[in-house]
Amino acid sequence: MRATGRLPAHLFAAWRRLLSVSILLKILGIGVLVALLFGGIILLQVHGSLSRFLYRMLESRAHALAASLATRLERPRVTGDLIEVREALDREMSRSRDLRYALVRDSSNEVVAHTFAHGVPPDVARLRETPDLRSGVTPGPPAVLVLDTAEGRIFDTARPILNGYVGTVEVGLSDLAVTGFLEEVTRGVLGALALAAAIGMGLAGLLAHILTRPMRQLANSAREIGKGNFDVRARAVFDDEIGGLAQAFNRMAERLEESRREVREKERLRAALIERLLQVQEDERKAISRELHDEIGQSLLALLMTLQGDCPCRGCCDSSGALCTGMVDRIRGMIEEVRRLSWGMRPTILDDYGLDSALSRHVEETAQRSGLAVDYQYSAPPGVGRLPGAIELTLFRVAQESLANVLRHARATRASVVLLRSPADITLLVEDDGAGFDPAAAAAGGVRPGGRPGLGLLGMRERTALVGGDCAIESITGRGTTVRARIPLAPEAVPCPSAS
Numbered sequence: 001m002r003a004t005g006r007l008p009a010h011l012f013a014a015w016r017r018l019l020s021v022s023i024l025l026k027i028l029g030i031g032v033l034v035a036l037l038f039g040g041i042i043l044l045q046v047h048g049s050l051s052r053f054l055y056r057m058l059e060s061r062a063h064a065l066a067a068s069l070a071t072r073l074e075r076p077r078v079t080g081d082l083i084e085v086r087e088a089l090d091r092e093m094s095r096s097r098d099l100r101y102a103l104v105r106d107s108s109n110e111v112v113a114h115t116f117a118h119g120v121p122p123d124v125a126r127l128r129e130t131p132d133l134r135s136g137v138t139p140g141p142p143a144v145l146v147l148d149t150a151e152g153r154i155f156d157t158a159r160p161i162l163n164g165y166v167g168t169v170e171v172g173l174s175d176l177a178v179t180g181f182l183e184e185v186t187r188g189v190l191g192a193l194a195l196a197a198a199i200g201m202g203l204a205g206l207l208a209h210i211l212t213r214p215m216r217q218l219a220n221s222a223r224e225i226g227k228g229n230f231d232v233r234a235r236a237v238f239d240d241e242i243g244g245l246a247q248a249f250n251r252m253a254e255r256l257e258e259s260r261r262e263v264r265e266k267e268r269l270r271a272a273l274i275e276r277l278l279q280v281q282e283d284e285r286k287a288i289s290r291e292l293h294d295e296i297g298q299s300l301l302a303l304l305m306t307l308q309g310d311c312p313c314r315g316c317c318d319s320s321g322a323l324c325t326g327m328v329d330r331i332r333g334m335i336e337e338v339r340r341l342s343w344g345m346r347p348t349i350l351d352d353y354g355l356d357s358a359l360s361r362h363v364e365e366t367a368q369r370s371g372l373a374v375d376y377q378y379s380a381p382p383g384v385g386r387l388p389g390a391i392e393l394t395l396f397r398v399a400q401e402s403l404a405n406v407l408r409h410a411r412a413t414r415a416s417v418v419l420l421r422s423p424a425d426i427t428l429l430v431e432d433d434g435a436g437f438d439p440a441a442a443a444a445g446g447v448r449p450g451g452r453p454g455l456g457l458l459g460m461r462e463r464t465a466l467v468g469g470d471c472a473i474e475s476i477t478g479r480g481t482t483v484r485a486r487i488p489l490a491p492e493a494v495p496c497p498s499a500s
Contacts, residue, residue, distance in 0.1 A: 023215065024208040031204035035197035043189050050185060054178045058098075058155055059144045062173045065096065066159035069169045073104065077166040085113045092171075100154055100174045106167040123147065128158055128170065152176050214242045218249055230257040271466060355392040356380075356419065359399055363417050370407050373414045380421035387426065391487055394463045395419070395428045398471065401456050402430035402483045410434025410481065423489070425469075430483040436475045460485070 069092060076084040089102045093115050101124065103114035109128070111120050127145055147154040151174065158170040217234055224232040230253060236246040350358035356378045363376040386392070399417055406415050412434030420427045439457075457473055460483070464471040469487030 022212070024205075024212050027204050027208040027211070028201065031200050032197070035193070035200050039190075039193035039197065043186065043193065046189055047182065047186060051178070051182055054181065055155075055175070058173060058175060058178055059157070061098075062144060062155050062157040062171060063159075065092070065099065065173070066157050066169055066171045069102065069171065070159040070161045073161055073169055074166070077104070077161050082113055089113060089115050096173075098174050098177045100151075100172045102169065102171045104161075104167055104169050105158075107165065112167070124156070124172070127156055128168070147172070152179060211242065214246060218242075218246055221249065221253070225253055225256065230260055350392060350396055351389075354386045355395055358392075358396055359417060359419060362396070362400065363403070366403050366407070372407065372412065374403070375414075375416040376418075377416070378419045378421075380419075381423065384421065384423075387421075387489075388467075390467050391426065391489075394467050394469075394487070395426070395485060397463055398428060398460045398483065398485045399430055401460055405456060406430075406432045406434060406481075409437075412480065425486055425488045427487075428483075428485040431480065433480045436477045436479050436481055438477065439473050439475050 069088070072088055073085055076082075076088065085104055089104070092102055093099055101115050103111050103116075103120060103124070105128070106112050111125065114120050124147070127147075143157055145156045147156060153175045154172040155175065156170065156172045158168045160168050214235065221232045221234040233250045233253060234246040236243040236250070349361060360376055360378070363374050366372070367374040387395075403415065403417070406412050410432045412432035415430070415432040418429040418431075420429070460473075461471045464485050464487065467487055469485060471483070471485045473481065473483050475481040
């Protein structure tokens with residue numbers, strides 16, 4: 001989602017945050033909004049209709065009250081009995097609680113009787129200044145006039161007495177009863193709406209709980225599967241859309257579990273195959289090494305001893321014996337090369353004396369043969385025994401491959417081999433100060449400097465993984481390379497030796 005040109009970025013961000021709340025809050029918010037909207041509409045409609053009806057009733061009452069007073073005041077106005085007129089006005093004031101005032105005007109529009117304690121207020125006196133004495137109808141203002149006072153609105157109306165020949169009677173009714181009734185009705189409607197809103201919120205909360213609970217369970221199940229727990233399943237309580245989603249999720253989890261079992265089985269078979277191939281390779285190396293040492297090496301040694309003893313061709317040689325001497329030197333070189341090849345194929349010292357002795361001799365011979373300064377260090381707690389044969393062979397091959405890579409490609413001036421053993425694990429470190437390379441390219445099958453593909457790195461990782469360990473290669477171009485192989489020594493982490 002992106003903000004459009006019609007919606008500013010900050011408003012879009014605020015709207016997005018608003019819509020990012022939980023579904024429970026969304027449902028409750030929609031419930032509150034609907035309750036407020038419909039409650040407000042209903043309240044306005046009821047208040048407006050009721051107020052219009054009540055004010056029409058108030059106007060009708062004002063007309064009826066003025067007409068009744070005009071009828072009762074006809075005789076006292078004809079006889080001129082103002083005392084009876086005032087008494088009639090007072091009696092009406094005592095009977096009608098919403099009657100605020102009543103007054104009588106003569107034919108000349110002068111007030112002759114009223115119910116005010118301190119005189120007629122000017123605004124009331126000026127309401128009807130030009131009456132029509134024959135009809136009693138004011139030509140300008142309407143029959144009912146509204147006064148706004150501190151106590152509320154007053155509805156004022158007038159009625160002629162004897163068609164206006166003896167004056168008019170004027171009454172003013174307050175709307176306090178109407179407003180009080182409207183307030184009471186409003187409070188009642190608000191209470192009913194609040195109750196309805198509370199019930200609606202409760203139902204919305206129940207609905208939200210019913211909807212969101214399986215969704216939360218589904219989300220928790222998805223998180224568990226993300227952690228690798230493929231045995232978890234989501235509950236499908238109802239056969240609705242969410243229930244269908246839970247069933248589809250469970251089917252997906254089952255297929256993932258099947259796929260994981262298949263992958264594990266393939267990995268197991270792959271590991272077994274690699275282990276078998278390595279075993280066969282080591283057996284072939286061991287056989288070739290023994291053949292080189294026992295057959296070819298012994299044959300060359302016998303030939304050397306023959307030449308150094310009674311050589312049958314000594315008579316063919318010159319007097320100085322230079323020819324035989326050259327042959328002896330060449331045979332000695334061949335014997336040394338056979339021994340080196342035999343030791344590289346399978347060092348017997350590894351089987352006889354262990355990893356420390358084999359690595360120490362291999363580092364020494366590598367340094368002598370290549371001229372590279374190679375340091376070797378071994379650290380172990382006192383009194384520890386030998387490692388399982390599979391672990392010793394794996395660490396030796398990793399060190400052998402790492403040093404070979406240093407000699408072929410690193411262009412280094414110094415290297416070091418460190419073997420650190422603890423009760424829990426054993427770690428091999430091979431470091432150099434050479435050209436380095438890109439480990440990511442090598443892991444992807446790329447090429448190291450010098451054109452060598454990274455298959456040796458993959459082989460080291462595979463060998464280490466077979467004995468329950470891990471092999472990490474750290475390198476920076478121009479700053480050298482570090483090979484770190486770590487193998488745990490817990491009994492459950494070490495497989496049975498595959499080679500001895």
